[in-house]
Amino acid sequence: MILQVYITVNHQNQQKQSRNIAIYPQKFLIRLTFLLWLGKMKVFYIDFTFKKLKGLYMKKLSLPPTERRRLTRNQIYQYIYKAPGCSKQEIADSLNFSMPTVHQNLNELTQAGLVRIDGVGESTGGRRPLQLTINENAHFSVGISVTDDHFRIIAANLRLDEIAYQKYPHPHCNNMKEMGNFLAADLENFLNRFGLNREKLLGVGIALPAIFNADRTCVVAAPTLNLRDQSIRPLICSIPYPVSVCNDATSGGYAEWYVQQDSDCMAYISLEGGVGGAILMNGVPYTGLNGRSGEFGHICVQPEGLSCKCGLRGCLEAYCSSDRISTDLGISVEQFFAGLEAGNLAYQTLWKDYLRHLASALATIRMVFDCRIVLGGYVAQYLTPFLKELRGLTASRDPFDEEAEYISLCHYPKHAVPLGAALHFINLFVEEL
Ligand SMILES: [Zn+2]
Known part of the structure; x- marks a missing residue:
């Protein structure tokens, strides 16, 4: 595995040292940034490659092994x-x-x-x-899910068990540097609040609702964050720990694949305010030519149908986002499902339409990938009573399967995204030890 390393030496007015590592697992690219404040304002870049990052986590073992x-x-x-x-x-x-x-x-x-x-x-x-x-508690990893107004920060042990969780509100961020500053402050608060030992921290995974460029150094578009064409380097440099940045739906899928490792290929669909997803092949996300694979929210399920945030009409997201059954009605998702259970006829009509369009997209995904499909995201926690109906609706659109039992619900309806972000460093530790 070839690792590419960037070292940045930044001289400022304090005696401090920190290190950041950005890890891009699909390309096996590791980028290191060293920041040194030594008294003068100078910046140096040193860029080199080497074949193997050895000894990163070996310092507590007694003998340097061959x-x-x-x-x-x-x-x-x-x-x-x-x-x-x-x-x-x-x-x-x-x-x-x-x-x-x-x-x-x-x-x-x-x-x-x-x-x-x-x-x-x-x-x-x-x-x-x-x-x-x-010893699952020998180390831990932190995962952070970024939305337009909150950071959801989770700490997970080596078994991906949640050991701490906190949601932090934040104001709108105009760029990655601002986001990094808010995030760094909240992260330190989080570590202090839960008494987490920084020496055991493997790294910090950050999941953004964003499409990245091919080498994942730049956010091409993040509509819900109102950001475009932003380098992620300022965000990485704000955090004084190893950092990995990835797409949020891919992170969610990654966490689900970890707990359900029973198939080679898995499609994951996240049903939240936005509808996204990921395709995982042997646990590795398939990103596509432009990093847009798994953008299931923009599959057309109704030509000339409802308007979507992307500017087109008839997208899955326009029919199956959580907004349609909450924000658009002026209620919460919980209230919608409570009303549905109580027999609200308007909600029942809307929900049938929701399931019908979701089934249409599921049949399409199955037809393309012929794989297992996991439904995740916030809405998935309410889907258990409707799973049989959803499978039936999907099977009626699938000429090859009468049961559609390839559809299942997620293991982590609430914290899949930050857990998946944390998982990058857990896997790295297990594989590189
Ligand atoms: Zn769309």
């Missing part, structure tokens, strides 16, 4: 990560390692606080085997 030893240790760690409760013998048998090799690596991982014993298993004749698991 690459081969690191790979062995990483295989053992990943095995325990994926099979919690496994025994030493299972590891040795599955990975074809000798018991002394397994024993030595486990000692190092245990001493580094990365693996722990989680009980004893059933005896198969001899001594009862120790059950091993990773």
Whole structure:
């Protein structure tokens, strides 16, 4: 994996040092920015590439490993990560390692606080085997979902379990530098408020409702933030921790794929104020030629239909955004579904129209990708009672499937986006350890 590194040295009037890393996983591009304030106003750029970022998270392990030893240790760690409760013998048998090799690596991982014993298993004749698991709280990652008026900040442990969450209002940001300044202040408040140890922080994932350029260094358009053609560098440089920036719906899909890793390809649709989504192939987002893959909200479901924010008519977003069943009616989404349950006829008519157009888009997506479809976003938490009807409506538009059981509801209806943003650094840690 080739990593590209940028180092920025910025001399100002204070003795401080910080480091930022922007990670673009699809291209395996890592960008480092070092900021040094040494007393003079000068800026230097140093740009170079190297083949492997070694040792980033290894400082707590006792011995600097050779690459081969690191790979062995990483295989053992990943095995325990994926099979919690496994025994030493299972590891040795599955990975074809000798018991002394397994024993030595486990000692190092245990001493580094990365693996722990989680009980004893059933005896198969001899001594009862120790059950091993990773120490999920050895590190944590932060994910941030950005909307036009709020930052939703979450901290997740190595199992992507939520350990802290807070929503912060913010004024309109005219550019990425302003956003970075607000975000940096709220992030520090968040870490302090929940007493989170910065030494355990792997990085900060930031999910924006935006379309990026091909190398993801620039926001091409973010209509809901009212921003266009903005470099993300000022945002990254505002945060004194490793930073990753990505699209919000892709983040949501990434989190869902993590908990449901049972298919090669998955389409994720986020039903919120905007309707977006992502296509994930083996956990990797397919972004398309222009970074616009998964913009399901602008599939035409009704030619010459309702006006969409994009300027066209008949888009899925015009029919299935949460605004249609809340803001446009002057009520909350909760009130809409309460009214629906109470038998409000106007709501029932509107909801039937919502489901009909959603089914049309789902059938189209299935026809194109022939994959599982996960419905996420804020509205998805209310869809359980309507899933059978939605599957039926979709199947009636699908000549190849009578049940449409490929449609399922998300695992994280509320915090998928910030969790997915946090997941970038968790995966990086597990893969690079
Ligand atoms: Zn549209």
